[in-house]
Amino acid sequence: MSRDRDVEVALAAVRQAARACRAVQREMDPHTLQKRDKSPVTVADFASQALVARALLEALPDDPLVGEEDAADLRDVANAARLEQVHARVASVAEAASPDDVLRWIDRGCSDATGPRYWVLDPVDGTKGFLRGEQYAVALALLVEGEVELAVLGCPNLPWEPSAAEPVGVAFVAVRGGGARALPLFGDGPAREVRVSTGADPAALRVCESVESGHSDHDASAEVVRRLGIEAAPVRLDSQAKYGVVARGEAELYLRLPTRPGYQEKVWDHAAGALVVQEAGGVVTDVDGRPLDFHHGRTLAQNRGVVVSHGPCHAQVLEVLRALNI
CATH class of the missing domain: 3.30.540.10 (Fructose-1,6-Bisphosphatase, subunit A, domain 1)
Known part of the structure; x- marks a missing residue:
């Protein structure tokens, strides 16, 4: 259609x-x-x-x-x-x-x-x-x-x-x-x-995250970056512009990690950006590796956090998140 x-x-x-x-x-x-x-x-x-x-x-x-x-x-x-x-x-x-x-x-x-x-x-x-x-x-x-x-x-x-x-x-x-x-x-x-980056070297991955610590756990992100051996510190910027940055190959990873138990992401904070990245060749899941589920009203009630990547590093990122019990 x-x-x-x-x-x-x-x-x-x-x-x-x-x-x-x-x-x-x-x-x-x-x-x-x-x-x-x-x-x-x-x-x-x-x-x-x-x-x-x-x-x-x-x-x-x-x-x-x-x-x-x-x-x-x-x-x-x-x-x-x-x-x-x-x-x-x-x-x-x-x-x-x-x-x-x-x-x-x-x-x-x-x-x-x-x-x-x-x-x-x-x-x-x-x-x-x-x-x-x-x-x-x-x-x-x-x-x-x-x-x-x-x-x-x-x-x-x-x-x-x-x-x-x-x-x-x-x-x-x-x-x-x-x-x-x-x-x-x-x-x-x-x-x-627009297409995601093709970079495959974990050490060279570029990471972006929210400016506001209330939106994403910065300490947890820093530990993920350390365990992956990423050399550059995360770049912080507001809004779904982060999805755009990943989609056009300026970053390989965007982490939005839960800051408190039970928090549910709002659908409007991710719907547009997630499709842009996916159609640019990237991968979008929650921290448990599940696709974002927009079938539950105004929140992503069945998801925890968001992980956005260019693809090659995604499984490794999820493995680190599991090891950290995030």
Whole structure:
């Protein structure tokens, strides 16, 4: 089945959201709301989700959306100024949008992660990186019967050329069975195929991990690196940009190791990035070697942690994790 129409809609939506996020980051309003789990949420999170939801509603009105955010806090009169900021950012794209439209679009992301077909969105993956002016991503994936079939991963601050600081902005697009490619996130340009690294020397492996120690056990990662004989220290960056870095061969290993018992990863933190890496030739499992299972609602309830690699080292990494009882 062709996914051309879905890709067209998803890519346009992510590009629109990424432009809004870039504008907000350049303004760098340091004030954020705080969600019930104490994580920050910015004007960009809300505006991005509203714009993606609007685009999907217009083009694919029957498709549910599972998003990270909801509009409950914005409906609080105490946050009227924040709603005004979000509305202004959305209205710069959707001129006729009212504040009620914006709230309604955001709340389209409150769908259950069930049904034969639905979209999963992280409107600003890596909010703390966003607030630092560093890496973040707009991550959108289409799930059909619980399998990720399509992904668009927009990385506004990731350089187009790994060896050059400018220009920035990469959109990774993957379709199950159709490979992965990269396009400029901002502006026009030809697509290029992305493939994982072919490096086989364990000592030369390049590792990336989360900046935030609350997202991944850095001490455990360091011990894995030591036991594998990897010479370089892990590079830390925020968001699913790490998946993009592995997919295009800039790193061979991404570790997201459990920080506490019972924690369940959120589907929107991995759906898009996982497919991009897999279609680029890489391998994605949990720390027990099981494929990521997206059949259980909004969390990866049957998985622990995430291990992403270019392939050749994967079994050895899992063996080390077992030896460390992780």
